Amino acid sequence: MTKRFKTGYRIGVIVLAIIITMLLGAVILWAIGADVFKTYMVILTEPLKNKIGITEVLLRMVPLTIIALGITVAYRSGIINIGAEGQMAMGILATTAIALAFPNLPSGVLIPFAILAGMVGGAAWGFIPGFLKAKLEVSELLSTVMLNYIAAQLYTFFLRGPMLDPAELTMGSGTPQSMRLTRNLDLTRFIPGTRIHSGLFIAIGLAVLIFLLLWKTSYGYKMRAAGASERAARYGGINVPKYLIIAMMISGGFAGIAGSIEIAGVHRRAIEGVTSGYGFSGIVVALFGGLHPAGILPAAFFFGLLIYGADMTQRLVGVPANMVQVLQGIIILVIVATKMVLANPYLMQRVESKFAAIAAKRSNQEVQA
Amino acid sequence: MELTTKAIDSLRIEHITKRFPGVLACDDISLDIGKGEVLALVGENGAGKTTLMNVLMGLYHPDEGKILINGEEVNFRSPNDAFAYGIGMVHQQYMLVPNMTVLENIALGFKQAWKPWKLDLHMVRDRIDAVARQYGLAVDPDAFIWQLSVGEQQRVELVKTLCLGARFLILDEPTSALTPQETDDLIALLKRMSGELSIIFISHKLQEVKDLSSKVAILRHGRVVFQGNTIDHSSSDIAALMTGHEVVLPHNDAPACTMGPMLQLRNLKVRSDRGFLALDDLSLYICKGEIVGLAGVSGNGQRELAEAINGLRKVESGQILFDGQDIANRSPVQVIQAGMGYIPEERNTEGIVPSFSMKENFILKDTDSEKYSSHSFLKNKVVDVEAEQLRQQFDIRSPNIEVAAGSLSGGNIQKVILAREISRSPKFLIAVYPTRGLDMGAAEFIHKQLLQKRNEGVGILLISEELEEITNLSDQVAVIFKGKIQKVLPSSEASRRRLGILMAGVKDDEEI
Structure with a gap:
């Protein structure tokens, strides 16, 4: 099999996958009576038409990237973290607690401290399923999902109780949210007139960090070995349970950091709905990005585009923003199917022999002509 | 039970050619097998034998050439097509689902038992019984595959193929996992079946050829370099033709134990996955x-012994x-650091991380060593240089x-493992089935390396089912049976017959 055919085949499969995704999405859009072409155009191009749009996409890219990086660490270590949503909420709570307790610390101290607290909050929430899996073989799929619910309830409890904005109490509207946190926590918005904040650079920095961790250090080596072949890792003297727990704590910690940065950069107070599905979208971003930081950054941009674009479709063509979740579901299915197709050498061989047959026929005809 | 397949009176392979990127795996191969004939296909690893059989099974499509059954050209698009003609194959790597029972595994391919809404397991069980009785191939239908030793798994594969109505058997190194007795039995069985x-x-x-x-x-x-009737040629002729040069496997003839004990196992009790005492x-x-050399039928505690010593199983x-120093129940990393080298049974899944x-893979055990890392960062240049040298x-x-x-390939994977283990300069080496399924060239290489280590003062526990390997290399031969050491013999007294009797569980072999 020639290398050229192989590359062509791979590209062909991926292009086909994209077309299938678009078609499946189109079927659903058509079913709800939307203008298919216009909807796609709005989602994919409208946000990129001005400065605000682009920065809003980048804004969404930040938590997506950080969460996807964490999920990559877990996934590569053989544990699937579906609990980023809850870990992110715990990170927000920890950050908020620090900001409420030490409002007078200078920015240079408070911001790292608060982000660190967010990381610890998320890591603690990630530790639980990691520990349960490592010691008791509890499926992380169940435990992480269940912990999401617990985290969501805890989050609401704190926002309605101990952390409730005193102003809300006197005014009586009862919106569950914290007070406007100290300005010392604010991340710089570096383009005037937009919301894009310095968290973007933190996200990019973390991507580099994860690349170094996973592929350049012995810790990363051991985690990847544990994920790639548990048996061989055990044989090689790697303490697999320990690295499972560490990976899960890093994964949760990153979701926590994403929460901290979202609060410090965008919302400036803890409110409901901050996580808004980032924890789940992060899984798709991680898979779409090939579980590699270099793929995750563009993948996060793409999904930031989808999420923001979907907000616009509601206004411009009347398609509900939830549509983007449907698209995400379709994308996951197509990614999984594509991976299986690409991993099937027999299929590739059959396609090749078909092509060879067609090519032979052609050249025969040419000779006869 | 009636077979649904028709008898195969002749099978001809004509001018089969199969190319892979950069490799001509099969080059214009023609073969011809008649009813009741047994064709031995020999050659070194990578000679194209398995590829040719995969073509015959419809797993690969030949680039050129054709297959004729009873004089008619057939075109297999998948193994199912080959099954339909009564061709069944037992692969070198077993195609069994580990967390299902023997019965369930056989039911997987047994289409007659697939009733609407229901799987007729009774029918499958009856069929297994019938096959087991007909061919004397006993298997426990209710055992889970993961509980079985490699040898037992192979028996399941054979029974499965026979249950599915095979009339033309393709066996890819059928005896590589069997004991001498089992091998003899299998040969006798196959001989009977060839009727x-x-x-x-x-x-x-x-020998079995x-x-x-x-x-x-x-x-x-990828080419047929020789074809003929077995009877007309001696073993050594065939060996020479196979490798293209004379192969003499190395032999251990140095003096025995003079340097004191290195590894002492005392009254070990270890449980198997199924919970019974595998080492008693x-x-x-x-x-x-x-x-x-530790000789024994596989499944008598060899796997558990190797795992227990290496901290992978509880003592x-x-x-x-x-x-x-007592290393019982130490963690694997502590055992490794104490200077233990280990060539595991499952070279593809345990000895290496396949996707790495x-x-x-060379640094699997040494990522924390000063040689390969500093402050947790891997020294990639050192790793590259070292790896190239080992290669x-x-x-x-x-x-x-x-x-x-x-x-x-299997031989090269084993060399990777061997290179890693030996380059770590261990004090002791446990080698489990180190040459199983390898060609003579690779086996010779590995034997030489083991002997060299021995001469450098490294103690070696060689677990094997190949008596020739054991008697060639060992100073002493221990026979394991049901988790106990039956007897330890100096290698000079360990005749094939005597070992065979001990392995079968008879303790006082001298009286027989």
């Missing part, structure tokens, strides 16, 4: 610079004294050190 069906078997072992086959074909670099009061000691009671590159030193055939270890 009603035809067989192609791939083998590295000349002589015993079983009526015809022999030798492949080298086992005691054994091995000196520095000594090779002790219920007893001691493992390694260089004077070859060079990454050359151990003659590992691969395009470079970056290829995924799992994509290498």
Whole structure:
């Protein structure tokens, strides 16, 4: 099999996958009576038409990237973290607690401290399923999902109780949210007139960090070995349970950091709905990005585009923003199917022999002509 | 039960050619097998035997050539097509679902039992019984595959193929996992069966080629270099034709234990996955610079013994004294650091991380060593240099050190493992089935390396089912049966017959 055919085949499969995704999405859009072409155009191009749009996409890219990086660490270590949503909420709570307790610390101290607290909050929430899996073989799929619910309830409890904005109490509207946190926590918005904040650079920095961790250090080596072949890792003297727990704590910690940065950069107070599905979208971003930081950054941009674009479709063509979740579901299915197709050498061989047959026929005809 | 397939009176392979990127795996191969004939297909690893059989099974499509059954051309698009013609294959790597029972595994392919809404397991059980009785192949239908030893799994594969109505058997190294007795039984069995069906078997072992086959074909670099009736040629002729040069496997003839004990096992009790005592009061000691061969039918505690010594399995009671220090129930990393080297049974899944590159696999046990890392950062340059050196030193055939270890051939994977273990300069080495399924060239290489280590003062526990390997290399031979050491013999007294009797569980072999 020639290398050229192989590359062509791979590209062909991926292009086909994209077309299938678009078609499946189109079927659903058509079913709800939307203008298919216009909807796609709005989602994919409208946000990129001005400065605000682009920065809003980048804004969404930040938590997506950080969460996807964490999920990559877990996934590569053989544990699937579906609990980023809850870990992110715990990170927000920890950050908020620090900001409420030490409002007078200078920015240079408070911001790292608060982000660190967010990381610890998320890591603690990630530790639980990691520990349960490592010691008791509890499926992380169940435990992480269940912990999401617990985290969501805890989050609401704190926002309605101990952390409730005193102003809300006197005014009586009862919106569950914290007070406007100290300005010392604010991340710089570096383009005037937009919301894009310095968290973007933190996200990019973390991507580099994860690349170094996973592929350049012995810790990363051991985690990847544990994920790639548990048996061989055990044989090689790697303490697999320990690295499972560490990976899960890093994964949760990153979701926590994403929460901290979202609060410090965008919302400036803890409110409901901050996580808004980032924890789940992060899984798709991680898979779409090939579980590699270099793929995750563009993948996060793409999904930031989808999420923001979907907000616009509601206004411009009347398609509900939830549509983007449907698209995400379709994308996951197509990614999984594509991976299986690409991993099937027999299929590739059959396609090749078909092509060879067609090519032979052609050249025969040419000779006869 | 009636077979649904028609009898195969003749099978002809004509001018089969199959190319892979950069490799001509089969080059214009023609073979011809008649009813009741047994064809032995021999050749070194990578000679194209398995590829040819995969073509015959419809797993690969030949680039050129055709297959004729009873004079009619057939075109197999998948193994199902081949099954439909009554061709059944037992692969070298078993195609069994580990967490299902034997019965369920066989039911998987047994379409007659697939009733609407229901799987007729009784029917499958009856069929297994019938096959077991007809051929004397006993299997426990309710055992889970993961609980079975490799040898037992192979029996399941055979029963499965027979249950599915195979009339033409393709066996890819059928005896590589069997004991001498089992091998003899299998050969006798296949001989009986050749009365009603035809067989192609791939083998590295000349003895069984002589015993079983009526015809022999030798492949080298994808070509048939020799074809003829087995009876007309001696084993040594065939061996020479196979490798293209005379092969003499190395032999251990140095003096035995002079340097004191290195590994002492005292009254070990270890449980198997199924919970019974796999090692029951086992005691054994091995000196520095000594090779002790552990002979036994697979499933008698060998796997558990190797795992227990290496900290991979809990020791219920007893001691493992390694260089004077008890290492029972230490963690694997502590055992490794104490200087233990281990070549595991499952080279593809345990000995290497298949998706990791070859060079990454070389440092599996040493990522924290000062040699390969500083402050947790891996020293990539050192790793590259070291890996390239090992690749050359151990003659590992691969395009470079970056290829995924799992994509290498069995012999090369074993060399990767051996290179890693030996280059770590261990004090002791446990080698489990080190040459199973390897060609004679690779086996010779590995044997030489083991002997060299022995002469450097490393103690070696060699667990094997190949008596020739054991008697050639060992200073002493211990026979394991049901988790106990039956007897320890000096290698000079360990005749094939005597070992066979001991392995079968008879203790006082001298009286027989």
